[in-house]
Amino acid sequence: MSHRLRRRAQIAAGLALAVTAVAIAACGGSNDPITPATTTDAQVQAAWTEIGANNQVIVRAITTAGTCPRIAINGAFSTMALRAPATTVAQRPTASAAADSKPSVFAVTACETLLASSATDVFVGGRAMPLPKAAPQRIAVLADTGCRLKKADNAYQPCLDTNAWPFATIAATIASMKPDLVMHIGDYHYRENACPTDIAGCKDSPWGYGWDTWAADFFTPGAPLLAAAPWVVTRGNHEECARAGQGWSRFLDVRPFSAAMSCDDPANDNGGNVSDPYAVALGSDTQIVLFDSAKVGTAGLPTTDYKFPIYQDQFRKVAAIAADTTKTTLFANHHPILAFAPLAGAAPAPGNTGLQAVMKTLNPVTYYPDGVKIALHGHVHDFQAISFSTNHPATFVTGNGGDNVDVNLPDPLPAGTTPAPGAVLDKITHTNTFGFMMMERSGSQWLYKAYTKTGVLLTTCVPNGSKIACDKTGFLAPS
Structure with a gap:
């Protein structure tokens, strides 16, 4: 021994x-x-490990x-x-x-x-806490894992049905694959409003923003995965202050807790809804930058919005981090920037126009600083792997982690479809099947593998600089 x-x-x-x-x-x-x-x-009730700025290890x-x-x-x-x-x-x-x-x-x-x-x-x-490895070999990536209860959309997901809400299955599947690290790219909490008494699928579910709902939506179904490996976290729009920001700040935010960033007092929301980007090393040759876009919204962001100069400054900080040429830099935030949002019966919507507007003031052609090679997102409830013929970072969307999946993207996409002006699509691989992605070391590079909720491999994507080549293109039908 x-x-x-x-x-x-x-x-x-x-x-x-x-x-x-x-x-x-x-x-x-x-x-x-x-x-x-x-x-x-x-x-x-729960115990886990997170990695914060400068690779600070935090036990919660x-x-x-x-x-x-x-x-x-x-x-x-x-x-x-x-x-x-x-x-x-x-x-x-x-x-x-x-x-x-x-x-x-x-x-x-x-x-x-x-x-x-x-x-x-x-x-x-009495629980052994998972500790980070200096050179992780397998990193799970997922997002949008909660069960949707939202009166405004008349959306009441059957939280009691593990087929309709499979986060517990996904968490157990990933845990069985023994990852070295778990990366969650936002939207942990979705049970905002009470389930109507005549809907059996979510009857008596906790709702609102207190501990009982956080336990039901994240900590209880995610327990096997919290025990399996340390986590890297960023927040989504569902964790902004007017939603589940109170639980985010108490439980998951890597920053020190304070009343000013607790989201308890709406007078502090402007500060509570933003946080500086930071990098986490994934071995000696790779780093990922975590960017908080929780409050960006989905519409265009005018220069007069208080967040515009804040995001500008934060993207300058991203550029400074990505300037380290000894590392391949990945970028992670919740809202897709160079990806699509499927719309039923219509052409897909482009990437987040608010962030695009900010980024164009700093990098008018590429949006991202040169050092960023691959971007990871959630928010859109599907899987997308996108490579461009232009000089734009390859993009993955992994928002198929449990909340209601979106309709499928058109297959093939209409000619000329683009997520942002100047970004010319080369190839896209996508599916609206529940699942997750795994980054696996292969020599000096990472392989990006998409899986179903039960661990069936859907596709493998191989990076080459800012490009990716997946072994399948178009819609991925689960076997």
Whole structure:
């Protein structure tokens, strides 16, 4: 048995034997060698690992206890730091009518610990925390995973049906493939309004923006995948302040928590809805830039909008990061920039015109800075792999992670169809089948593989600079 496995076994055994120490641990003494595993396990609702700016590793936990749980790092125990206390947030204006909204109840405590690079064994509540690998070989990519309950669209997805809402299946499938890293590109939460009592498929579902809904929509079905690997996260439009931003800031945002960015007070929304881009290294030769486009919207963005100069500045920061020629730079944000949105009975809509307008002020022809080779997005509920004959980054859309899929794109696309002025399409591979993508190391490059929800391989795409070549083109029909 290796030293690392022996250490994990020793720690796990110590935690299991800790049942006899309940009375001692209750005193909270700093010299307590262990915490009672049975008590902590019952109270810790979720525990996972994230990677933030500068590859900072963050362990998070959510507990029903009023205090944070103990954490074991390389055999030494301490108490996790409080991130956000349990609270009920008064009802605020939301994306829904006031009659279809309610206060957000967070009857849980959010806790965190920042790990040093020397951490090799980490346990929270008896659970071994997944830790990042210096050179990840397999990275899962997914987005738009929640179950849609939205009165304004009369959309009530059958959340109780794992075929109609397959996020739990997708999470279990990916976990079985043993990824080294999971990348979620936004929209974790969709249960905004109450399910009507006469719709059996979502009857009695939690709704609103409190912990019970976050648990039902993300943390419970995603538990196997949260346990399988560290996560890299960015937010989507469903996590902006007038929607599920309160839970995003408490649970998933990699930045320190503060009242100003909590989305609790609408007066702070302009600041709470934006955050600076940052890079995460994917080994020594690849990095991905995470960009927050949660509040960009889908319409054009006028220069007078407060976000226009903010996004301009943020894309300058992206360019500075991508200027590192020793690394291949990938870019990830929720809203597709050089991809399509299918429309029933009509030609597909182009990419996000608001971000395009901002980007053209900095890079009038290519939109992206030269260093960006491949872009990853969600938001549109399908899979797209797009390569251009012009000098534009290849683009993947992976928004088929659980929410209602969109209609299929026209196949083939009408001649001359483009996601943005000047971007000439070469090839597109697409499907509106539920699933996910996996990035897999192959020597000095990554292969991009699309899978169905149960792990059936649909296509493999091979990059060459800013181009990709997939082994299948057009619509991918699942077998």
